[in-house]
Amino acid sequence: xQPFTTLxxxxxxxxxxxxxxxxxxxxxLASPIIRLKKASMRDRxxxxxxxxxxxxxxxxAGPNPDFILNKAPYDRAQILIAGANFGxxxxxxxxxxxxxxxxxxxxxxxxxxDIFYNNCFKNGVLPVRLPEGEVQELLALAADAADPxxxxxxxxxxxxxxxxxxxxxxxxxxxxxxLLGGHDEIAATLLRLxxxxxxxxxxxxxxxxxxx
Amino acid sequence: MTRKPETLYxxxxxxxxxxxxxxxVCLIATDRQLIYDGTSFPAFEMLKAGGHAIRRPxxxxxxxxxxxxTRDRATMSGGAVAMVEQLRQYAADHGITxxxxxxxxxxxxxxxxxxxxxxxxGLILACADSHTSTHGAxxxxxxxxxxxxxxxxxxxxxxxxxxxxxxxxxxxxxxxxAVAGKDLALAVMGAVGAAGGVGHAIEFTGExxxxxxxxxxxxxxxxxxxxxxxxxxxxxxxxTFAWLKGRPMSPxxxxxxxxxxxxxxxxxxxxxxxSKDVAIEAGRLAxxxxxxxxxxxxxxxxxxxxxxxxxxxxxxxxxxxxxxEYIGLEPGTRMQDVTVDRVFIxxxxxxxxxxxxxxxxxxKGKRVADGVRAxxxxxxxxxxxxxxxxxxxxxxxxxxFEWRDAGCSMCxxxxxxxxxxxxxxxxxxxxxFENRQGPGSRTHLVSPATAAATAVAGRFADVREVA
Numbered sequence: 001x002q003p004f005t006t007l008x009x010x011x012x013x014x015x016x017x018x019x020x021x022x023x024x025x026x027x028x029l030a031s032p033i034i035r036l037k038k039a040s041m042r043d044r045x046x047x048x049x050x051x052x053x054x055x056x057x058x059x060x061a062g063p064n065p066d067f068i069l070n071k072a073p074y075d076r077a078q079i080l081i082a083g084a085n086f087g088x089x090x091x092x093x094x095x096x097x098x099x100x101x102x103x104x105x106x107x108x109x110x111x112x113x114d115i116f117y118n119n120c121f122k123n124g125v126l127p128v129r130l131p132e133g134e135v136q137e138l139l140a141l142a143a144d145a146a147d148p149x150x151x152x153x154x155x156x157x158x159x160x161x162x163x164x165x166x167x168x169x170x171x172x173x174x175x176x177x178x179l180l181g182g183h184d185e186i187a188a189t190l191l192r193l194x195x196x197x198x199x200x201x202x203x204x205x206x207x208x209x210x211x212x
Numbered sequence: 213m214t215r216k217p218e219t220l221y222x223x224x225x226x227x228x229x230x231x232x233x234x235x236x237v238c239l240i241a242t243d244r245q246l247i248y249d250g251t252s253f254p255a256f257e258m259l260k261a262g263g264h265a266i267r268r269p270x271x272x273x274x275x276x277x278x279x280x281x282t283r284d285r286a287t288m289s290g291g292a293v294a295m296v297e298q299l300r301q302y303a304a305d306h307g308i309t310x311x312x313x314x315x316x317x318x319x320x321x322x323x324x325x326x327x328x329x330x331x332x333x334g335l336i337l338a339c340a341d342s343h344t345s346t347h348g349a350x351x352x353x354x355x356x357x358x359x360x361x362x363x364x365x366x367x368x369x370x371x372x373x374x375x376x377x378x379x380x381x382x383x384x385x386x387x388x389x390a391v392a393g394k395d396l397a398l399a400v401m402g403a404v405g406a407a408g409g410v411g412h413a414i415e416f417t418g419e420x421x422x423x424x425x426x427x428x429x430x431x432x433x434x435x436x437x438x439x440x441x442x443x444x445x446x447x448x449x450x451x452t453f454a455w456l457k458g459r460p461m462s463p464x465x466x467x468x469x470x471x472x473x474x475x476x477x478x479x480x481x482x483x484x485x486x487s488k489d490v491a492i493e494a495g496r497l498a499x500x501x502x503x504x505x506x507x508x509x510x511x512x513x514x515x516x517x518x519x520x521x522x523x524x525x526x527x528x529x530x531x532x533x534x535x536x537e538y539i540g541l542e543p544g545t546r547m548q549d550v551t552v553d554r555v556f557i558x559x560x561x562x563x564x565x566x567x568x569x570x571x572x573x574x575x576k577g578k579r580v581a582d583g584v585r586a587x588x589x590x591x592x593x594x595x596x597x598x599x600x601x602x603x604x605x606x607x608x609x610x611x612x613f614e615w616r617d618a619g620c621s622m623c624x625x626x627x628x629x630x631x632x633x634x635x636x637x638x639x640x641x642x643x644x645f646e647n648r649q650g651p652g653s654r655t656h657l658v659s660p661a662t663a664a665a666t667a668v669a670g671r672f673a674d675v676r677e678v679a
Contacts (some may be wrong), residue, residue, distance in 0.1 A: 016534070017527055018406045018506050022624075022645045029625040030647035044254055054647050083527060085407035085440055089643065091342040092251060093358035111410045114442040115342060115356050118373065122360035172374065174237040185360075186262055189368045192231065192239065196370055199230045199241055207474065209467035210243065210335070212270045 002124040003182035004154055007105050009078035011150040011161075012068050013142040019082060020089035021116060025098045026054045032061035047094055048101025069102070071145075079150055081135065081142045082109040086127075087116025096123045106152045108159060110135050121175045124182065126152065128159060128169045138167070154179060217481035219378040220447050221413045224353040224478070228336050236374045242365050243335040246321040247308070249276040249295040251340035255363040256302050264367040266306045271369060273330055274303040274310040277320045281628040282589050282616035285313055291627065319592025319618035322346040322560035326430065327592055329459025333448040333475040338365055343560045343642065345436045349429035350456070351448035351478050353413075356437065376442055377487035379412035380480075383420035385495025390675045392570060393428025394562055394640065394659035396420060397435035398500035398510045403492050406508040409441030412488060415480060416446050420494035426455040427566035434561045435642055438507040447479040499675055501547050502644045502657040504535030509644075511547065513662065513674045519543040538646050539654050540634070547672045550656075554637035555586035555667040556649075557660050558616075559623035562640035563591030567660040568599050572607040574664035574678055580612035581670030587614040587629075589621040613667070625650030638666040 028034045031053035034041060039049050056067045063070045069077060080086075080099075086109040087095060096119045099107075105125055110132040112120075120127045130138070141161040142148045151160045154176060158166040171179075178185065189196075204210060218226070231239040247255075252274075259266070266272070279295040281288045296313065303310035311318040317328065322343055325331040333351035338344060340362040347354035357365065365371055381404070383396055400416075414436045421429065429446050436444030446452075453472055456462045463471045498512035509532070511518065520536070520543070523529035536543065541550065557563070557571050568590060580586045588608045590596035596618055599605060605615045622629035623641040625648065631637045633652030640663050644655040658666065665673035 015527065016531055018531070020643075020645050022643070022648055026647060027624055027626070029627070029630055030651045044257075054651070085410055088406060088410075088440060089342065089645065091340055091344075091356040091358055093254065093340075093360060096358075111407055111440075113440065114376070114410060115358055118361065119358035122358060172235045172237060174233050174235060174372070184262070185372060186258075186264055186364050186367045189239065189364065189370060189372065190264075193368070196230055196239075196241065196368065200369075203227075203241060207334075207471075209463035209471040209474075210332075211461075211463075212268055 323591030329462035558589030
C-alpha cells in the first residue's frame with residue numbers, strides 16, 4: 001500500500017450529499033465504459049476508468065463535458081471535497097480502488113458510509129472528517145477554478161486551502177499510523193496468533209454449542 | 213459491585229474483544245462469514261498474493277447469488293457460469309462448504325444464513341456485502357465489510373475495527389395488519405435519514421418490533437444500512453428461538469438448552485446509554501413508498517410528491533430537485549396516480565416465505581394490470597419449495613407474474629434482469645439509487661403487499677383498501 005504523508009493537489013467539489021458507491025463504481029449495465037468499451041474490471045489496480053462512469057461519460061462512452069472531473073483544472077484533482085455520507089450504500093471496495101485509480105488520494109467530507117470509510121484506509125486513501133460548516137467553506141474555495149489547490153498534512157493533521165487557513169482534523173492513531181507507514185495488517189495480526197488462539201479456547205469453552 | 217449497564221451491541225462486541233489497540237480500536241474475534249460470487253474474489257486474490265492460508269474454513273459458507281440467472285439455468289452461459297465456477301473452485305480449494313445452483317439450499321446469502329441456522333444470536337457474522345445487517349434480526353452482530361477486511365477475516369478469523377456507537381430506534385404501537393416490516397423500515401428511513409445511523413449500530417425495539425415475524429425483523433435490519441448504520445440488531449426472544457429450533461445448523465439437545473439460556477441474556481440492560489435514541493409511532497403508520505433516489509425520500513402511499521422548496525436546507529433542496537428530475541415526477545403528484553411498468557418482488561430485503569405469502573394474499577384471484585410486467589423471485593431454493601408446497605406459485609402465475617428461481621435478480625441491474633431506461637418499477641428491494649436496476653431505471657421501494665396491489669392496479673395502491 002502506498003503510504004500517505006502530505007499531499008498538495010487540486011481539490012474538486014462534490015457538494016451533493018449521499019453520493020453512494022453505485023455512483024462511484026457503477027455496475028456493468030450502468031457503465032458505458034464497461035458496456036460499450038468492454039473495459040475489464042478484474043484487476044483492482046485498473047479500475048480507474050469506471051470511476052463515476054454513469055456521470056463521467058456520455059451514452060457513447062465519450063467524456064461528458066459537464067462532469068466536474070472532465071473540466072480543467074479538476075481533471076487533475078487528487079482530492080474530493082464532498083457532501084455528507086459520501087460512499088454510502090454497497091460495501092464494494094471497488095469504489096475506493098476506482099477512486100485511487102484516477103489518482104484520488106484524499107476525500108474531505110462531514111461524514112462517510114461506514115464500510116467505505118474503513119475501505120479507504122486499506123488502500124492508502126485518507127478520508128478526512130470535518131464539521132459541515134468547514135466543509136461548506138472548503139467547497140466554496142474549491143469551486144473557484146482559478147486556484148483550487150489544497151494541502152492535506154497527515155503528520156500535522158491539517159487541511160489548508162487557497163486562503164491559507166489551516167483546518168485541523170482528527171484521525172484515530174491506529175489508522176493514521178497505518179496510512180503513514182503503509183503497513184500490512186494481516187501480517188501484523190498473524191503475529192498475535194497465540195493470543196487469538198488463547199482467546200478462542202476460552203470463548204469456545206464458555207459456548208460449547210458453537211461448532212465450527 | 214454493580215456492573216455498568218450495557219447495550220446488546222456492547223455485550224456482543226465486548227465478548228469478542230481479543231485485544232485493545234488504542235483509541236478504541238479493537239482486535240475482535242469473528243465467528244462466521246458468508247461469501248458469494250463477487251466481492252469475495254479480490255479477498256482470495258489478496259490471500260494468494262500474501263501467501264496466507266484460510267484459518268478456519270469451516271466458519272465460512274459459500275453461496276453464489278449476485279450473478280446467477282433466475283430462469284433458463286440449463287442454458288446459462290458466459291459470465292454467470294464463470295462467476296459461479298470461480299466461487300465453487302475457491303470453496304473446493306480451501307475446504308469451504310458450497311451450495312451450488314443444483315442444491316435446494318442455494319439462494320441469497322442473507323436468506324440462506326438464517327434459514328440454515330448458520331446465523332445465531334450472539335455471534336459476530338461478516339460478509340463483504342452491506343446488507344449483512346440483515347442477520348442482526350436474530351440477535352447476531354452482523355455487518356458488511358470490504359474485500360480487504362474479508363481477506364483479514366479469512367486469514368485470521370479476526371477483524372480490526374472500532375465499535376459503532378449505540379443507537380436505539382423504538383417502534384411503538386401495533387401497526388395495521390397490512391403494514392409490514394418493510395413499511396416500518398421505510399418509515400425509519402424517513403425519520404432518521406440516509407445518514408442518520410452513520411457511525412452507529414441500530415437496535416430496533418418496541419411493541420411493533422416484538423410483533424414482527426422473523427422475516428419482517430430481517431427486512432427491518434436489512435434496511436438499517438440504508439440509514440447509514442453498519443448493523444441492525446433485535447434482541448432475541450421466543451419468536452427467534454422458535455424460528456431457529458430444528459434448523460440444520462442450529463444446536464440440538466443439551467447444546468440447544470445451553471444456547472437458549474445464553475441467548476436469553478442478550479438484551480440491552482435497563483439504563484444503558486444510547487448515543488442516539490429515536491421513537492417512532494408505528495400504530496397509525498400508512499404503507500410507505502419512496503418518491504426519489506435515496507431510500508429516505510419516502511412518503512405515505514396516500515401522500516403527494518414533495519416540493520424541493522419544502523426541503524429542510526439548500527443542499528437537500530438541490531438533491532430533491534435532482535431526484536425528481538431523474539425519477540420523472542412532478543411535485544404535488546399523488547403517488548396513487550403514478551403508473552408503473554414493472555413490479556419486482558424479491559431481494560435479500562423481501563424474498564422470504566412470509567413476504568411471498570403477503571403478496572400472494574393480495575394477488576389471489578386477481579390479474580396484473582395490462583402493460584405491467586411483474587416477477588416474483590424467491591430468496592432460496594427452500595423458500596421456493598415451501599412456497600410451491602402451499603400453492604403460492606400458482607397464485608403468482610395465475611395473476612400473470614413470472615415465477616423465478618432464487619437469486620439477487622433485479623435488485624440491481626444485471627445482464628439477466630433489469631429495468632429498461634425510463635421504466636418505473638415498484639420494487640421490494642432496498643435501494644432506489646440512480647441506475648440501480650439498470651441505466652435510467654426508476655425505482656420505488658415498497659413492501660411485498662404494496663407491490664402486489666400496485667401490480668394489480670397498474671399504479672401505486674394502498675394495500676389497506678384491498679387486503
